[in-house]
Amino acid sequence: MYTISEIAKVVDISAHTLRYYEKEGIIDPIRNESGIRQFDEQHVQWLKFVKKLRETQMPVSQIKEYTRLFLEGEHTASARFRLIEDHQQYIRDQIDILLTTDEMLTKKVATYKELMQKSLS
Amino acid sequence: MYTISEIAKVVDISAHTLRYYEKEGIIDPIRNESGIRQFDEQHVQWLKFVKKLRETQMPVSQIKEYTRLFLEGEHTASARFRLIEDHQQYIRDQIDILLTTDEMLTKKVATYKELMQKSLS
DNA sequence: AGTTGACTTAGAGTGCACTCAAACGTCTAC
DNA sequence: GTAGACGTTTGAGTGCACTCTAAGTCAACT
Structure with missing residues (x-):
């Protein structure tokens, strides 16, 4: 069992943010007798x-929605599946953009290296 | 020569955002006699x-900084070079995260497909 | 018993990157 | 020459995802 600051360290998300996530329904820790959140x-x-x-x-709104569906039970599997698939598509598009930009920057870097080489001679 | 809405279409950035970029010093279009922005x-x-x-x-703040250095002239090349290199590192780290998450989601998707297959039989 | 430090809450504040509103000026086509 | 589509400005508003504040409770240590 973890307190909020313990789990904050483990997952590297601030206690503040974890309370915010709880308010948003993304996580639902149990409480001990004195109201302290307990995470497992x-x-x-x-x-x-x-x-x-x-x-x-x-x-966050989509993670909320995913959580809501998850808690609703197995019959929401296809809806969750769609959310995940959509996000995977987003990720792949993002990878494309990053790779293209990486290439562009590699060229820029080469130009700068040339420029700086020249300015030394 | 383009007006703001023409270039907005060409580069797919809203006219609103372009005015905002101008205010931030990221772009500096010339103006015609009647004050209309002209882009080339x-x-x-x-x-x-x-x-x-x-x-x-x-x-945006870093793009601003890069622009400022660029306008300052050739002697800022090494500072610009550093900005670009840092960003390239960021991009590569981001690609790593995206690839790892993509893998994770692929596994999730497989689990969901199984689950949904079973629920059909 | 007092101090420290971690926990609690509701609600306000922050920073980013737009995004819009209002009031007005200008260009083009009929 | 006027309608309407576009342009201009300043300054305020929006949405997101935190992030902090204030005021308090509670447990453990000295």
């Missing part, structure tokens, strides 16, 4: 998944 | 470059 291994796994989605720009 | 081929090239930087999450 399941929460860790879930948050690591959420983190990957956020790192790849899935909006 | 150079502006098109520059904006296409800027767009790639934005699409790959370079902050």
